Amino acid sequence: MKSYLAAAIQMTSVPDLYKNLAQAEELIELAVRRGAELVGLPENFSFMGEEKDKLAQVESITRETEQFLKKMAQRFQVTILGGSFPVLVEGTGKVYNTSTLIDLSGLEIARYQKVHLFDVNVPDGNTYRESSTVVAGTQLPSVYFSEELGGIGLSVCYDVRFPELYRHLSNKGADVMFIPAAFTAFTGKDHWQVLLQARAIENTCYVIAPAQTGTNYARRQTHGHAVIIDPWGVILADAGEKPGIAIAEINPSRLEQVRRQMPSLQHRVFG
Numbered sequence: 001m002k003s004y005l006a007a008a009i010q011m012t013s014v015p016d017l018y019k020n021l022a023q024a025e026e027l028i029e030l031a032v033r034r035g036a037e038l039v040g041l042p043e044n045f046s047f048m049g050e051e052k053d054k055l056a057q058v059e060s061i062t063r064e065t066e067q068f069l070k071k072m073a074q075r076f077q078v079t080i081l082g083g084s085f086p087v088l089v090e091g092t093g094k095v096y097n098t099s100t101l102i103d104l105s106g107l108e109i110a111r112y113q114k115v116h117l118f119d120v121n122v123p124d125g126n127t128y129r130e131s132s133t134v135v136a137g138t139q140l141p142s143v144y145f146s147e148e149l150g151g152i153g154l155s156v157c158y159d160v161r162f163p164e165l166y167r168h169l170s171n172k173g174a175d176v177m178f179i180p181a182a183f184t185a186f187t188g189k190d191h192w193q194v195l196l197q198a199r200a201i202e203n204t205c206y207v208i209a210p211a212q213t214g215t216n217y218a219r220r221q222t223h224g225h226a227v228i229i230d231p232w233g234v235i236l237a238d239a240g241e242k243p244g245i246a247i248a249e250i251n252p253s254r255l256e257q258v259r260r261q262m263p264s265l266q267h268r269v270f271g
């Protein structure tokens, strides 16, 4: 593993596929121009909208998003996480909330289907029933090992509240954990940063958390603050509240140093 720059993209995705892909392209280009070799896009980066609108267009969303990710990776010679996008599950009328990692040659090297679905009545009066259109994945995410970028683990948004998933990733050798999100503004203000820092600290791993921000559609407000966090829990970069990028160095000697200073992974008793 070498030292390199990673970027977490922050955007306001709306109910318009091509508009979102254009916004994503601009931000990927910005990240690459600043030297990023690993770039992450947020949850549902290619389409945020009413569930019925998403389902009505799902086949074109999936096709165009997969093509787009391959094209970007090849054109900019960068490894890209397609934070998440919907993929139809045959015979159910529902989708998997899917995250994919694409390498420089445009090849898909990892795929994860979101396991924990956000079925929550948020105290601000908004109700989320992700399971009404999404089928829960049943497989723990795998870790992809890159000679240059290290062990990369996948997850999505609400997963961040389930530390056992990240313990699994760290048991499998993850150095860097992706947590792309569309966190609600209401839960985000109190929970987002704390949860992300906890996952980084307890697993002594880098966390890359691309995010949705602002008003996506109707009453859907997302929290923003795409961040990159180091294995000590320090926030290295924060994209704030506007569309943009958080960019920071992923450094194997820092990783080693923190794991030496705080060897908690070696003191695990219950797994």
Ligand SMILES: O=C(O)CNC(=O)[C@H](CS)NC(=O)CCC(=O)C(=O)O
Residues within 6 Å of the ligand: 043, 044, 047, 048, 049, 118, 128, 129, 130, 157, 158, 161, 182, 183, 184, 187, 188, 191
């Ligand atoms: O709605 C869309 O279009 C995109 N998908 C999402 O926003 C997903 C599922 S509804 N959001 C979350 O998981 C938020 C979790 C969260 O906010 C928390 O854990 O507090």
